[in-house]
Amino acid sequence: MYRTLITRSCLPRIYSKLDLHLTTLKPAEVSNKDVQQKPSASLTDEVKFDHINKTGIILLNKPKALNALSLSMVQQIYPKMKEWESDGKxxxxxxxxxSPKAFCAGGDIKALLSKTSDGERLRNEFFREEYKLNNLTGNYRLPYVAMINGITMGGGCGLSVHGPFRVATETTTIAMPETAIGLFPDVGGSHFLPRLPNNLGVFLGLTGYRLRGIDVLHAGIATHFVPSDRLEEVERRxxxxxxxxxxxxxxxxxxxSQSAIQSQPPFSLQEQLPLINRLFSINTKDVETIFEQLKSDGSEFASKQLSTLEKMSPTSLKLTFEQLKRGQKLDLKDCLIMEYRMVQNVMNGHDFFEGVRSVLxxxxxxxxxxxxxxxxxxxxxIEGYFSKLSSTDDLRL
Structure with a gap:
């Protein structure tokens, strides 16, 4: 696991390396072609599909952007999964x-930055379709295996963690670093994060801390661990x-997985688990109390977390903590409906656009x-971010 924290100096590395396609961003760069791309046999397809024996295979194929999910990718994956679910074959x-570098580095947010009416329409559609896909993976009637090899963040977590089988490798890097850009851990983060042991989900959701390799399994995010050079063998089996x-x-x-785990080190956060469990308890009154506890603890670990949190969006921190509190009592469907309401309100605010400007x-x-x-x-x-949308605007799952 990375032992360095997400500090001011390394925040840009989290995003700039994951979303290099944003560096030449122009707000108007949204076309109908982007939205309505259809599957084809081209090697340049963002998503490719295969069917071998009785196995449907989804291949994320956007390596230059580390497979950042676009609306067109989501619109291809969802119907194909529905087709496979019911075709009897x-x-x-x-x-x-x-790509060996990334499973999926998150959502492709370039089209979400425009404050024009087209930008608003695309934001609504992107999150609606993405959350529908997240809900499908969490309620899929067929066994669903996500090979989370390489960078897996944000939307990549949404495409994997809700399924029954998540296979990590030594190259896996997992994080939900949204509070650094004025957002919150969405794509069902309100469901899976508060269910991690030892309040790890609260810790990860607030700080954006990165888990790597075997630690992804130790934390409870991956269900299995396999060396990357054995993935093809496992897939063949x-x-x-x-x-x-x-x-x-x-x-x-x-x-x-059992044979591979034996040669791996223990959880790199093992010694800090009691601290994390206490300092980031989901039963804590509020984020301000978490700050006070970190200040009074006096340990080096607590000081580093405090330094990290002080750089995050205050609104995002309070919103995320409330989100996780509510999410621990909701099923995935209701979590996604809640998050859709939240994200629509966030997109009408200031911090998301400012965070993306600053970091990306x-x-x-x-x-x-x-x-x-x-x-x-x-x-x-904060309560306002959870307000219901109109019956026509709300997410239906």
């Missing part, structure tokens, strides 16, 4: 990347199953958050 679905169901898929993955566009890493203190963010304001 498919028993298993595997999603993976054609899955595809060759005479009958693919939950138990037979699990048996293949269990055997492959100008790269000055000096976001001017409004408000710029936790005290300046009222409970009433």
């Amino acid at each position: 498919t028993e298993l679905v595997i999603v993976k990347s054609t 899955l595809v060759e199953l005479p009958k693919a169901n939950y138990n037979s898929v699990k048996e293949v993955l269990d055997k492959s 566009i100008d790269k000055d890493n000096k976001p001017q958050w409004k408000p710029n203190t936790l005290k300046g963010v009222s409970d009433k304001e």
Whole structure:
């Protein structure tokens, strides 16, 4: 695991390396072609599909952008998964990347930055379609295996963590770093984060801390661990199953993972788990109390987390903490409906656009958050982010 924290100096590396396609961004760069791209046999397709024996395979194929999810990608994946789910010819679905560097680095947000009416329309459509896909993966009737090899952040987590099988490798890097750009851990983050043990989800959601390799399994995000050079072998065994169901898929993955885990180190956060569990408890009154606890703790670990949190959007921190509190009591469907309401309100605010400008566009890493203190963010304001949308605008799942 990375032992360095997400500080002012390394925040740009989280995003600039993951979304290099944003560096030449122009707000008007949104075309009908981007929105309505159709599947074809071209090698330049952002998503490719294959079907071997009784296994449907989704290949994320946008390596230059580290497979950042676009609306067109989501619009291709969702109907194909629905088709496989009911065609009677498919028993298993595997999603993976054609790039060894990344499974999926998040959502492709370039079209979301325009404050024009077209930008608003695309934001609404992108999040609606993405959350529908997240809900489908979490409620899929076929075994669903995500090979989370390489960078897996934001939207990449949404495409993987809700399924029953998530296979990490030594190259896997997982994070939900949205508070650094004025957003919150969406794509079902309100469902899976508060369910991680030892309040790790609260810690990860607020700080954006990166888990790497075997730590992804230790944290409970991955279900299995396999060395990257054995992924093809594991996939072959899955595809060759005479009958693919939950138990037979699990048996293949269990055997492959058990032998690999023996040579891996223990959880790099093992010694800090008691601190994390106490300092980031979801039962804490509010984020201000978490700050106070970190200040009074006095440990080096607590000081580093405090330094990290002080650079995040105050609104995002308070919004995220409330989101996780509510999410622990909701199923995935209701979490996604809640997040859709939240994201629509965030997109009408200031901090998201300012965070993206600072970290991804100008790269000055000096976001001017409004408000710029936790005290300046009222409970009433946070409550407003959860307000229901009109019946025509709300997310339907």
